[in-house]
Amino acid sequence: MAIAATDVSKDRSQARQKRMIADHFDKLEHAKETGKKVVYTFVPGNLTELIDALGMLPVLPEINALQSGMRKKSAEYIAEAEKAGHSEDVCTYVKCDIGMLKSGNVSPTGTRLPPPDLLLLSYTGCFTFMKWFELLKQEYNCPVVMLHVPYQADGMITDEMRRYIVDQLEQVVIPAMEQVAGKKLDMQELEKRLALSAKAEDDLVAVWESARHRPSPIDGYFGGVYYIGPIFSAFRGTEDAVHYYRELREEVTARMATGEGPTTPDGPTTNEKFRIVVEGPPNWTHFYDFWRMFSREGATVVASTYTRVGGLYDLGFRHDSRRPLETLADYCLGCYTNMNLPSRIDLIEQYIKRYDADGFLINSVKSCNSFSVGQLLVLRELEKRTGVPGGFVESDLVDPRYFGKANIDNRLQSYFQMLEGKKRKGAQ
Amino acid sequence: MIRERLDPAAEVLARAEVLADDLEMRSVRAFKEANPTALVVGHMPIYAPRPLFEALGCLPVAIFGAGDQLDIIRGDSYFQSYICHIPRSTIELGLSGRLESVDAMVFPSICDVIRNLGGMWKLLFPDRLSIYLDLPQNFDSAIGGRFYAGELRRIARELEKKGAKPLQAEALLLAIADENRRRELITELDALRREDPSRVRASEAYTVVRAGAALTARAHADLLDEFVTAAKQRHVRHFDNVRVVLCGSFCEQPPLALIRSLEKAGCDIVDDDFQLGWRMIESAIEVRDGEDPVDALARAYIEQGRPTASRYIADEIKGADLARRVRRLPADGVIFAAASFCDPALLDQPMLEAALRQQNIPFTSFKFAENTGQFQVIREQAGAFSDAVKLWGANV
Numbered sequence: 015m016a017i018a019a020t021d022v023s024k025d026r027s028q029a030r031q032k033r034m035i036a037d038h039f040d041k042l043e044h045a046k047e048t049g050k051k052v053v054y055t056f057v058p059g060n061l062t063e064l065i066d067a068l069g070m071l072p073v074l075p076e077i078n079a080l081q082s083g084m085r086k087k088s089a090e091y092i093a094e095a096e097k098a099g100h101s102e103d104v105c106t107y108v109k110c111d112i113g114m115l116k117s118g119n120v121s122p123t124g125t126r127l128p129p130p131d132l133l134l135l136s137y138t139g140c141f142t143f144m145k146w147f148e149l150l151k152q153e154y155n156c157p158v159v160m161l162h163v164p165y166q167a168d169g170m171i172t173d174e175m176r177r178y179i180v181d182q183l184e185q186v187v188i189p190a191m192e193q194v195a196g197k198k199l200d201m202q203e204l205e206k207r208l209a210l211s212a213k214a215e216d217d218l219v220a221v222w223e224s225a226r227h228r229p230s231p232i233d234g235y236f237g238g239v240y241y242i243g244p245i246f247s248a249f250r251g252t253e254d255a256v257h258y259y260r261e262l263r264e265e266v267t268a269r270m271a272t273g274e275g276p277t278t279p280d281g282p283t284t285n286e287k288f289r290i291v292v293e294g295p296p297n298w299t300h301f302y303d304f305w306r307m308f309s310r311e312g313a314t315v316v317a318s319t320y321t322r323v324g325g326l327y328d329l330g331f332r333h334d335s336r337r338p339l340e341t342l343a344d345y346c347l348g349c350y351t352n353m354n355l356p357s358r359i360d361l362i363e364q365y366i367k368r369y370d371a372d373g374f375l376i377n378s379v380k381s382c383n384s385f386s387v388g389q390l391l392v393l394r395e396l397e398k399r400t401g402v403p404g405g406f407v408e409s410d411l412v413d414p415r416y417f418g419k420a421n422i423d424n425r426l427q428s429y430f431q432m433l434e435g436k437k438r439k440g441a442q
Numbered sequence: 443m444i445r446e447r448l449d450p451a452a453e454v455l456a457r458a459e460v461l462a463d464d465l466e467m468r469s470v471r472a473f474k475e476a477n478p479t480a481l482v483v484g485h486m487p488i489y490a491p492r493p494l495f496e497a498l499g500c501l502p503v504a505i506f507g508a509g510d511q512l513d514i515i516r517g518d519s520y521f522q523s524y525i526c527h528i529p530r531s532t533i534e535l536g537l538s539g540r541l542e543s544v545d546a547m548v549f550p551s552i553c554d555v556i557r558n559l560g561g562m563w564k565l566l567f568p569d570r571l572s573i574y575l576d577l578p579q580n581f582d583s584a585i586g587g588r589f590y591a592g593e594l595r596r597i598a599r600e601l602e603k604k605g606a607k608p609l610q611a612e613a614l615l616l617a618i619a620d621e622n623r624r625r626e627l628i629t630e631l632d633a634l635r636r637e638d639p640s641r642v643r644a645s646e647a648y649t650v651v652r653a654g655a656a657l658t659a660r661a662h663a664d665l666l667d668e669f670v671t672a673a674k675q676r677h678v679r680h681f682d683n684v685r686v687v688l689c690g691s692f693c694e695q696p697p698l699a700l701i702r703s704l705e706k707a708g709c710d711i712v713d714d715d716f717q718l719g720w721r722m723i724e725s726a727i728e729v730r731d732g733e734d735p736v737d738a739l740a741r742a743y744i745e746q747g748r749p750t751a752s753r754y755i756a757d758e759i760k761g762a763d764l765a766r767r768v769r770r771l772p773a774d775g776v777i778f779a780a781a782s783f784c785d786p787a788l789l790d791q792p793m794l795e796a797a798l799r800q801q802n803i804p805f806t807s808f809k810f811a812e813n814t815g816q817f818q819v820i821r822e823q824a825g826a827f828s829d830a831v832k833l834w835g836a837n838v
Contacts, residue, residue, distance in 0.1 A: 017823065040679075070788065098792065099791070099792045099795060100792055101780075101788040101789075101791065101809075102782045103524070103782060103784075103785075103788055103809075104785055104788050104789050105785065105789075108789065135754075140554060141551075141552075141554050141557075141752070141785065141786065142554070142785055142789065144579070144754055145751075145785070145786065145789035148754070148755065148760055148789075148790075148793065149789065149792070149793060151760075152759075152760065152793055152796065160579060160580070160754055160756065162578060162579035162580050162586070162754075164573060164576045164589070165551060165557060167557075167560065167561075167574030167576065168574070174589065174592045174596075176481050176581075177589075178578075178585065178586075178588075178589040181584075181585045181589075182580055185582070185584075185585060186580065186582070186585070284473075333553065354560070354561040354564070355558055355561025355564070356561055356564050356565055356576075357561055358561075359565075378522055380522075380524045381520055383553070383554035383555050383558070383785060384524065384554040384557075384558070385701055386522060386524075386525070387521070387525055387529065387555050387558035387559065387562075388520075388553060388558040388559075388561060388562050389522070390519065390520050390521065390522070391520055391562050391565060391566070395565065408522060
């Protein structure tokens with residue numbers, strides 16, 4: 015039986031995050047009364063500082079979808095969308111969101127979500143986002159503004175790419191946002207938020223880096239998705255986020271000092287046996303079951319690529335308040351999903367070596383071609399380059415029909431047994 | 443000979459079939475032998491700026507996967523079961539050596555699959571050039587147009603480094619003129635089958651257009667011209683079919699036998715989105731006085747681009763263009779035929795269906811893969827649709 019989110023151990027910072035989220039959804043519920051404008055937008059390549067500087071509130075449909083998955087609501091939402099003619103082949107985040115909308119648009123916390131005043135189609139590295147907002151455009155009577163972010167096909171950001179984004183921000187995106195907000199953008203407000211972003215980013219990187227310690231005081235995948243919550247969503251560029259990441263860093267530092275492992279659904283880890291790097295998004299419908307398949311075996315995830323979809327701060331990027339629009343452009347261009355396959359392989363290789371991993375695992379999700387296409391080649395390349403064994407499981411983001419619990423568990427057990435054998439052989 | 447006497451288009455159609463089925467790339471190898479220093483530039487669907495490649499002295503080759511002509515052995519081992527078919531067969535073509543004469547591959551930004559396939563190509567074929575063509579989604583000439591013109595110049599520089607001729611304005615002007623002639627003839631072919639679908643079947647038009655995949659625009663235009671001229675001389679036997687628009691074969695192409703099955707089921711396909719790239723730019727590419735032809739090529743994409751699943755539609759209701767086309771042709775209904783797991787086409791479909799429903803235009807839908815081998819169910823479904831449309835029209 016699946017365990018409810020409320021039955022699991024949590025850190026103090028998690029409680030703070032929960033309060034922040036509840037407060038945000040409360041503001042959203044009362045947005046029409048308070049006159050706050052609501053912007054629906056996406057996580058990778060989001061323009062949170064800009065939205066906040068114009069006094070608007072963001073809603074992130076992917077996060078609603080994943081929360082619906084964790085709260086066991088996604089199956090009925092997906093069924094609702096499929097009943098309305100959406101194909102069984104396509105992204106379940108989209109169908110979950112459409113189904114949620116058709117079912118009254120009640121947020122994962124139980125509050126009612128207001129309709130958008132603006133659909134801000136700023137997406138990085140996933141074409142489905144474009145179709146998603148085309149679909150939402152049919153449902154809502156509001157303007158849509160697009161920010162097209164070029165792809166890092168050759169593994170680098172060029173001046174032409176940056177200029178293209180800045181041109182769009184200056185001439186299309188900001189004017190459209192100002193019109194909806196009913197006020198001009200105050201650049202100083204934007205700069206202030208960008209500076210706050212950089213502070214939080216420093217602390218987040220320290221948290222990621224802590225995983226180099228043995229035992230790792232964090233789980234960089236299952237725990238990591240909580241750590242990225244505020245910075246990838248509505249809170250980057252806020253004082254709240256700065257406080258959250260400072261508190262998180264302190265917690266992690268304290269665990270490192272006492273040699274404690276990460277907090278798992280069943281309490282703190284005491285037996286780090288395997289250090290794993292994970293590629294691909296988690297499954298949300300069986301999130302805690304999936305996590306336990308690792309924690310039960312003493313497997314800690316020391317780094318993951320999913321936690322970099324909203325920014326690769328550990329490669330050095332920080333929002334720079336001295337060049338506000340250029341820094342937003344660089345942020346959008348630099349997210350993990352905007353990296354080409356060879357760069358993604360280089361990064362995972364780097365993580366395997368930097369975090370001294372015993373193995374790496376690919377969770378290939380049906381819904382996400384952006385992640386999944388090429389992952390079997392990623393597996394081969396990484397094994398060839400590092401000699402570290404890779405594992406491969408398949409599931410989905412929020413469609414419970416694609417989470418074969420026994421199958422995944424068997425595969426993972428075999429994989430960890432193989433790692434165990436390899437370790438024993440190495441010790442002899 | 444008897445066949446040719448009965449059908450004046452038989453001979454040119456037979457030649458087109460050979461070219462369209464040329465998975466062994468014989469014509470490309472022949473081109474390389476005749477032009478040893480010239481490059482061959484392969485490109486994935488749906489659109490690539492072929493005149494640019496021709497101006498650089500390259501032979502553009504449209505790669506549409508391997509259809510139902512090749513057993514996929516190694517290609518499948520690179521993809522999970524829920525990925526569409528075209529990347530599997532394209533990898534198979536590459537690993538089996540069939541694309542050895544292709545010096546560079548262009549991957550246009552149409553979906554996540556083709557995009558990531560470009561990255562895979564870099565890793566699997568490091569000695570070949572793998573180029574990502576980032577098509578803009580901002581359709582302001584001063585913003586998206588400038589970015590795209592920059593992309594075209596970047597690609598030209600990459601090909602020049604690989605050995606292509608330096609880009610000259612005169613050469614590009616000539617290539618654009620050749621492309622415009624090809625497009626005129628495709629338009630004429632489309633008009634011919636629209637006006638009299640019994641004269642030119644959709645499956646024939648498909649073959650003659652597909653034959654141009656590895657031809658220069660000029661050679662393809664000559665072939666199209668020959669076919670159109672011959673088709674006009676045909677004695678035609680008319681069928682009591684319904685007129686349909688086929689929609690959704692966005693990138694991966696259905697097997698030819700599937701198109702023929704639809705025809706046999708009583709459907710005249712009077713418009714379609716097969717091989718979209720040839721018709722991606724609507725009407726001729728115009729070069730203004732004093733304009734750099736690279737900018738003209740970019741402007742044509744920005745201003746004259748056909749609405750497709752890979753192009754962001756900002757100002758119009760999605761599907762409005764399809765509904766207008768159905769009325770204009772006119773057609774009796776729409777058949778949605780999307781490749782399994784094709785995100786862009788399948789995510790578009792509910793919006794297109796809504797637009798058709800609003801206009802009382804009947805439609806039906808099914809999915810295919812490029813190597814689909816069983817057509818009976820599809821034929822029955824299309825037959826039932828055709829009968830229903832004939833009996834009840836818009837009330838289906």
